[in-house]
Amino acid sequence: MSNIQLIIEERAADIGNFLVGRLLPFRQKRAVGPFVFLDHMGPAHLSNYQNLDVGPHPHIGLSTLTYLFEGSIMHRDSLGNEIEIKPGAVNWMTAGKGIVHSERTPEYLRTSEKMLHGLQIWVALPMELEKMEPSFVHIEEKDIPHWTENGLSFKLIAGEAFGKKSGVPTYSPLYFIEIKNTASQKVNIGKDLFGEGALYVLEGSIKSEGTTFGEKQILVAKESTLCEFEMDENSTVYIFGGEAFPEERFIYWNFVATDKAIIEEAKERWIQQTFPEIPGETGFVPLPAPTKF
Template structure:
């Protein structure tokens, strides 16, 4: 779909992982990035069976940063830097892979007996070429430190970048915007027009933009400079993401992103031959390198 508001409409690839669904809109056959966002996954919403949970075993990344943001539930993050952090709704986990990092994501033990909830967004940001091989890092920013901007029966939490005059403390490696807009029934919120590349995604509920209905789990790429009002009849969570265009094309293979195919091939060889670092307290298992070209990252 193209019109006065949108230049592209990206429908998801949906995967049923036997307890919850994942909707992936980036990378897409029609578009690889929106600003630095090169991967956009919605997990759930789901209520997993009692005693169960997610167990994403240790796996590697290079030349990207992951951003985890939850609506419900909790995830224990561990990585090869020695980080252990539980993320809960409204907080941000930013993991910068740089030259290479390994991490795992699992449901907390205390949430498993009753069956854990899972609902949220996980994105990857391609790093600018000058920072692709930077030192790996991890950053957790609690919900209370993220600025909130009020609309009419709505508010927006600024997850990354500067929006509506408010700036998130989360590190940006390039120009990035990211926000969670929560609209009550009948609420409205203007969409900040400042970033060159922007997209909207209805994660929960119903929403329309200047009267045009937005379908859930679809990524709508906005025309540059478009000013419009987001509205909801019954309430919604709508994500706004984007930033400056990338400084050249990126290649994506499994959990690896890079401006260089040779660098991705080196990462494949390093993981196959166990040259990546291990995750303290979670080194007994790992996700093996795919033997065929993967279409998705590996969940449990």
């Protein structure tokens, strides 16, 4: 019997002046463990006049994880952080009761041709922490746990697994793992996983019980502890998941909460512009037209 519960394909989504492939949330699967949002950016070739410019916008009730494969993004936030995100590093921003940030092409690249390729992820906070003070952590690539085993290259980008722990300060039990290979081989890591689990194929393909699955798909497992598959040569996959929360999460725009009233309050705060400001930034992304959530 197959361990695959659901297959999710990327769908195009517009984040302002840039198209992404949206994977989560999905109508049949709103979250995998605490992971409530996953966008695949690119790979996109930007000309010398095209730039990423996502202006100041707010978040509540979540942590964002930005992980690049190619390119560069300048992160600025209302805590005063200003840092360039480069491939392999982890940007972990915890919104809590409210934070504002912007994401732009760095100034030195704005008149050059460039690539942009990466993942943007939202992890919901536990209910008792969804109004915590906001915080920000940037972890360089060299400080992320990485190792090779049986011909596979592993990175533990966030969370705990394999008896190891990432330096990313997560707030609930989870894992976000990168696996790369060069030669075709079987992978069996179920004993190291827990909670809900899913696999994202970034490059190459995998085989599971006689079926081949290609790029830009999430395979949601029925049981994360039964995670076993074969990676075709030169493939890259991401395994993610963890313990699901008992409470439902509501999402409206950039707001995540266990109570719709919290989201309504955040909407009004943004309309009134009472969120904290980003030093050196001007303007803001307006609240989108009312939609159900």
